[in-house]
Amino acid sequence: MSATLGQRWRTGRWIAVALIVISAIAAVSAFLTAPRPGGRMDPDSTGPDGAHALVALLRDRGVDVVVADTVADVENAARPDTLLLAAETYNTRGEDLLTRLADVPGDRLVLEPTSRARQALAADIRLGGASLLTSEPDCDLREATRAGTVQLGATDTYEKAGDVDVTRCYGGAVVRYQDGGRTVTVVGSADFMTNGGLLSEGNAALAMNLAGDRPRLIWYAPQKPEGEGAQGSSLTDLMPDAVNWLVWQLCLVVVLLAVWQGRRLGPLVAEKLPVVVRASETVEGRARLYRSRRARGQAAEALRTATLQRLAPRLGLGPNASPAAVTSAVAQRYAGDPNTVQHLLYGPPPSTDTDLLQLAHSLDDIERQVTTS
Structure with a gap:
């Protein structure tokens, strides 16, 4: 009887251990494969707007990808043989930060730059317009010709603003020029680099060719505001000066319209009843x-x-x-x-x-x- 109980205990013990191990493996697997939310071009995000897939492909290819959350991190990691990928530059606030970012050594790949970021990081080009492009490269840029047809979606286009030779691909959505021994590449849309855009047309090839051009890549896509006003901005701080003037003019028009349409209430006007109702009818009702x-x-x-x-x-x-x-x-x-x-x-x-x-x-x-x- 005791032998039978001992056998059952040993068997049940091993079953319990197996269940614990299986549960632990399932928990770890669920943690590792769970979707990781994040902002646009976030290297750790597995969402449609994140860039975890591209970062993983680059590292598998042997590229040393250094994620920089601040301009100071960029300055510490930058070398003459590095490539700086700058995205989400609207979170980089303050001319001093953009100036520091422009002084770091190495080549630049600027994605969807704001007007201030374009003036600091790619001053020799200007905005040419916006378009919806799915086209051939139509240029001699090696990275673009290898990728072939690319679906960029809604994107800005660029043209040269100074006396420099600018290579324009995909109708100006991708431009490149040399600036004092530095190669500067500007792209009007970052959609083709996100997790949700890599599978379209030749997007993955173009993203790998542009971002993997150097053995060391500094990935700078700040997810939080950095610099002056980083603690929070009002609506007027986020609007350009021209929009501020337009809003004040619209407010003035609304006030003038209200004054013009306003009517002053006059004395009460006595009006005769359209129908005379006899008192007897009221009583009967x-x-x-x-x-x-x-x-x-x-x-x-x-x-x-x-x-x-x-x-x-x-x-x-x-x-x-x-x-x-x-x-x-x-x-x-x-x-x-x-x-x-x-x-x-x-x-x-x-x-x-x-x-x-x-x-x-x-x-x-x-x-x-x-x-x-």
Whole structure:
């Protein structure tokens, strides 16, 4: 018996160990394969806008990819034989940071530069417009001719702004020129480098050719603002100066329009009713409403209140006279006894329509006798 229990214990122990190991492996696998969110061109993000796939391909190819989160990291990692990939430059705020970024040695690959970043990092080109391109390279740039047809999507195009020789590919979406022994490449769209864009046409080939041109790549795509105003900016700080003037002009137009359309309220104007309604029709309508809701109590109260309001001036009583005073004054001019007067003027509500009709006749009789006495 004890041997059987020992065998079961050993078997159950190994099963428990196996289950623990399997659970641990599954947890580690789920952690390693879980999607990692992040911003656009984030080298660690596996989302559609991230760039984890391209970074992994470059490292498999033997490229030393150094991820730099700040300009200081770029300065520490830069060498004459490195390639600086600069993306998401709208997070680099402050002319001093862009100037420091422009002073680092090595070649540059600038993606979707802002106007300030383009002036600092690629001053010899200017914006040529925007277009939706899926085209052949149509140039002699080796990286582009090897990639062939590329789907860039919505992209800016560029043209030369100074006296330099600029190679324009894909209608100007990819340009390259030499600046003092430095090779500067500017691309109007970074979509072809993201995880969601690598599989289209020759996008992966162009991304690998441009970013893997040097053995060491500094990946600078800051995901948080750096520099002046990095703690937060208001809406007006994010708008260009021309847009600020346009917003103020629109506000002025709205104020002037409100003043022009405003109307001053004048005195009330008396207007004749389109239809004259007889008082009897109003009374009949109200009576039908009481009858449809079987509101005998409300109808009797209305009849008694109206009778008392007409009798009080004739009896020389005020509006707040007590029931006893009213009953005594009416009884002196009415043929009935005081108890009958008390019941008619202040009694309980009638229980049937016949009783209500009888009450109305009795109140008319009281008012007639008081008036003629």
